[in-house]
Amino acid sequence: xxxxxxxxxxxDANSLMKTVETLRAENLxxxxxxxxxxxxxxxxxxxxxxxxxxxxxxxxxxxGCGVALAFQFYTAVLDxxxxxxxxxxxxxxxxxxxxxxxxxxxGGLATVAALLLRARLYPGRxxxxxxxxxxxxxxxxxxPKSDSPRPRQIxxxxxxxxxxxxxxxx
Amino acid sequence: xxxxxxxAEEGRPGGLPYQQILPAPRWVDGHPTLGxxxxxxxxxxEARPGKGWWxxxxxxxxxxxxxxxxxxxxxxxxxxxxxLNSSVGWAFDxxxxxxxxxxxHAGTLISAILLLFRQQWRNSINRSAExxxxxxxxxxxxxxxxxxxxxxDAFFIFPYPNQRGPLWVNFRSPLVWDVVAISTYLxxxxxxxxxxxxxxxxxxxxxxxxxIKKAVFRxxxxxxxxxxxxxSRYEMVSIxxxxxxxxxxxxxxxxxxxxxxxxxxxxxxxxxxxxxxxAGAIYSGFGMVMTLLIITRQTMHLERxxxxxxxxxxxxxxxxxxxxxxxxYATEFFSAWFGGNLYERFHFINRATGPYAWGFYIMVxxxxxxxxxxxxxxxxxxxxxxxxxxxLVNVGMWFERFIIIVVSLHRGFLPSSWAMFYPTVFDMGxxxxxxxxxxTCFLLFIRVLPMVAIWEVKGTVGHGAHRxxxxxxxxxxxxxxx
Numbered sequence: 110x111x112x113x114x115x116x117x118x119x120x121d122a123n124s125l126m127k128t129v130e131t132l133r134a135e136n137l138x139x140x141x142x143x144x145x146x147x148x149x150x151x152x153x154x155x156x157x158x159x160x161x162x163x164x165x166x167x168x169x170x171x172x173g174c175g176v177a178l179a180f181q182f183y184t185a186v187l188d189x190x191x192x193x194x195x196x197x198x199x200x201x202x203x204x205x206x207x208x209x210x211x212x213x214x215x216g217g218l219a220t221v222a223a224l225l226l227r228a229r230l231y232p233g234r235x236x237x238x239x240x241x242x243x244x245x246x247x248x249x250x251x252x253p254k255s256d257s258p259r260p261r262q263i264x265x266x267x268x269x270x271x272x273x274x275x276x277x278x279x
Numbered sequence: 280x281x282x283x284x285x286x287a288e289e290g291r292p293g294g295l296p297y298q299q300i301l302p303a304p305r306w307v308d309g310h311p312t313l314g315x316x317x318x319x320x321x322x323x324x325e326a327r328p329g330k331g332w333w334x335x336x337x338x339x340x341x342x343x344x345x346x347x348x349x350x351x352x353x354x355x356x357x358x359x360x361x362x363l364n365s366s367v368g369w370a371f372d373x374x375x376x377x378x379x380x381x382x383x384h385a386g387t388l389i390s391a392i393l394l395l396f397r398q399q400w401r402n403s404i405n406r407s408a409e410x411x412x413x414x415x416x417x418x419x420x421x422x423x424x425x426x427x428x429x430x431x432d433a434f435f436i437f438p439y440p441n442q443r444g445p446l447w448v449n450f451r452s453p454l455v456w457d458v459v460a461i462s463t464y465l466x467x468x469x470x471x472x473x474x475x476x477x478x479x480x481x482x483x484x485x486x487x488x489x490x491i492k493k494a495v496f497r498x499x500x501x502x503x504x505x506x507x508x509x510x511s512r513y514e515m516v517s518i519x520x521x522x523x524x525x526x527x528x529x530x531x532x533x534x535x536x537x538x539x540x541x542x543x544x545x546x547x548x549x550x551x552x553x554x555x556x557x558a559g560a561i562y563s564g565f566g567m568v569m570t571l572l573i574i575t576r577q578t579m580h581l582e583r584x585x586x587x588x589x590x591x592x593x594x595x596x597x598x599x600x601x602x603x604x605x606x607x608y609a610t611e612f613f614s615a616w617f618g619g620n621l622y623e624r625f626h627f628i629n630r631a632t633g634p635y636a637w638g639f640y641i642m643v644x645x646x647x648x649x650x651x652x653x654x655x656x657x658x659x660x661x662x663x664x665x666x667x668x669x670x671l672v673n674v675g676m677w678f679e680r681f682i683i684i685v686v687s688l689h690r691g692f693l694p695s696s697w698a699m700f701y702p703t704v705f706d707m708g709x710x711x712x713x714x715x716x717x718x719t720c721f722l723l724f725i726r727v728l729p730m731v732a733i734w735e736v737k738g739t740v741g742h743g744a745h746r747x748x749x750x751x752x753x754x755x756x757x758x759x760x761x
Contacts, residue, residue, distance in 0.1 A: 141506050141507055141508055142506075142507035143504065143505040143506055143507065144505055144507055144510065145313060145317075145478075145482070145505060145734060145737055146478075146510075146734045146735070146737040146738040147507070147510040147511070147513070147514050147734075147738060148507065148510075149738075151507055151511075152511050155507070157508065157511055160511065160512045160515050162512055162515055162516060162519070163515065163519060166519050166523070170523075180438075181450045184438060184447035184450070185447065185450055185451075188445065188447065189444050189445060189446060189447055191446075191447075191449065193449055193451055193452075194451075196451055200450075200451050203450065203451040204450055204451075206453075206456040206459075206460065206530065206534055207450060207455070207456055207459050209526075209530060210456075210459045210460050210463040210527070210530065211459070211463070213463060213467060213523045213524075213526070213527045214463045214466060214467065216519075216523055217466075217467045217470060217471075217519075217520055217523045217524075218466070218470065220516055220519050220520065221470050221474060221516060221520070224474075224512055224513065224516045225501065227512060228506075228508075228509040228512060228513070229502070230477070230501035230502055230503060230509075231501055231502065232498050232499075232501055233498060233502075234501055234502025235497075235502060236481065236484070236485075236497070236500070236502045236503065236504050237502075237504055238485065238504055238505075239504070241485075242485075243504065243505040244478065244481045244482040244484075244485045244503070244504075244505050245313065245314060245317050245482055245485065245486070246312065246313035246314040246317065279504075279506075
């Protein structure tokens with residue numbers, strides 16, 4: 110569903126950052142910022158919540174570890190015990206390297222999958238660029254269109270390269 | 280620093296563009312604009328490859344063809360065509376395996392460990408280093424497969440429900456750990472590499488005219504549109520993956536070393552092996568990164584991004600890891616003498632004076648002596664010296680594995696079964712062929728994918744500007760000097 114946005118385009122991150130700080134100081138809503146690289150400090154300026162993705166890593170990692178230990182215990186102790194060099198069936202210490210590897214594997218893959226799901230990135234998705242060049246050398250500050258004149262005023266004062274109203278599906 | 284920023288900010292309304300006042304970013308030459316960075320990296324991919332690239336590619340392709348022929352013959356005849364015998368059952372195959380796994384480690388070090396340490400110099404070299412990791416692990420994976428003799432039964436090494444009991448694999452064996460570790464390492468490295476490339480693929484997509492190229496980049500870039508909310512999560516995921524890959528890379532070579540260290544063979548049975556192998560892996564990998572980056576920067580004209588300061592930093596890492604490796608060699612000899620075990624002592628005397636002593640001295644010359652050159656700034660700032668030294672490092676590290684494996688096996692506990700290993704033309708051919716596979720992949724990579732991480736370099740260069748905006752942010756690392 111297409112919505113209407115107020116889009117200011119800049120050619121450097123500096124003026125964009127200052128505008129974001131001004132907008133947030135007045136508690137005005139920012140839809141998003143589009144940039145060719147992650148601008149450090151913008152998270153705080155936009156007051157974004159810290160992502161919960163690390164929890165996915167923790168939970169998936171623990172599952173990977175648990176499954177690896179349980180599977181090795183099942184195969185080596187319950188299902189078909191083998192005497193290898195007189196070592197005990199339940200050689201827990203020897204099961205740790207594989208448990209570690211599966212912790213990393215499950216944690217890593219699940220985190221990436223969660224990122225792609227959360228950011229709605231998938232093969233075949235048609236990109237929706239708010240302005241041309243945001244993957245190259247432009248920065249776009251996107252506000253939801255509102256009835257108040259204040260956001261527009263701030264954007265105008267910030268000296269953007271271009272200020273326009275746009276309908277887009279973001 | 281803050282006064283410089285202030286000066287820059289004050290100077291700006293005075294008519295001077297602030298780029299001239301801002302100190303140059305340390306890891307890029309000059310002040311490229313964002314658009315210029317995209318252009319510089321993409322131009323190298325869009326232009327027709329130069330003569331240098333074609334010559335390298337032709338040689339690599341010939342070696343790869345040779346690998347195909349040799350492997351086909353190997354599958355038809357069996358591993359009897361190698362120079363192995365009942366005393367030396369592991370030789371070139373496992374030497375090559377350990378060599379290639381080791382090469383891969385520097386890529387992860389650069390992409391993950393240096394990211395955690397916030398080392399900005401990794402930004403223009405991490406992409407090619409990660410690609411190198413993947414191709415090196417592919418080459419490494421080839422050798423256990425060939426070594427099995429019956430590669431069509433390779434799936435036996437995976438624990439799957441079967442009709443032989445089910446007889447599961449022996450989870451107490453480092454060889455099984457190795458299978459899991461290397462597969463995990465390859466998977467995580469691939470994911471890390473691809474994830475890092477998504478924003479750059481989107482840049483390429485937006486530059487490409489309609490056509491197949493655009494369609495392919497569109498498919499690969501997953502609809503990336505530069506949203507900062509996504510960037511924020513994306514950076515968190517990069518840090519998490521780096522945090523996972525760091526212990527992973529240490530575990531991989533530790534487990535490879537346990538293939539040897541858990542046995543009773545003199546020369547293998549040593550507790551020093553895990554750290555010794557990890558240091559050696561990073562050392563050899565940095566040697567290979569150096570070789571590849573010198574080739575890339577000369578053939579693709581990326582001197583602006585892969586600067587002499589990068590090569591200097593890598594030379595310092597070579598000096599450090601080379602010295603750790605030399606210390607480990609000395610420790611091995613010391614333990615053999617001090618430990619008082621006759622077999623161990625014999626092994627080390629044999630290593631330095633036996634029939635393979637020449638290999639041992641090549642190893643010492645390349646690994647212990649060559650990196651000491653890098654104490655001198657002159658050596659660190661000469662491309663020719665760096666290139667030759669980086670190749671020597673790789674020669675030395677290949678010989679290190681050969682010495683550890685073959686010299687330990689050829690004179691074991693039972694003198695009546697002492698034997699020599701002589702490589703056959705097939706041993707040599709497959710060794711050369713693996714380099715063909717590696718370089719073919721790498722040369723294709725630098726043609727079709729962005730070999731410098733465009734967005735990360737932009738972040739490095741844009742950093743000075745963002746410091747100005749956030750002048751109260753003391754936590755931001757200082758980069759914009761010198």
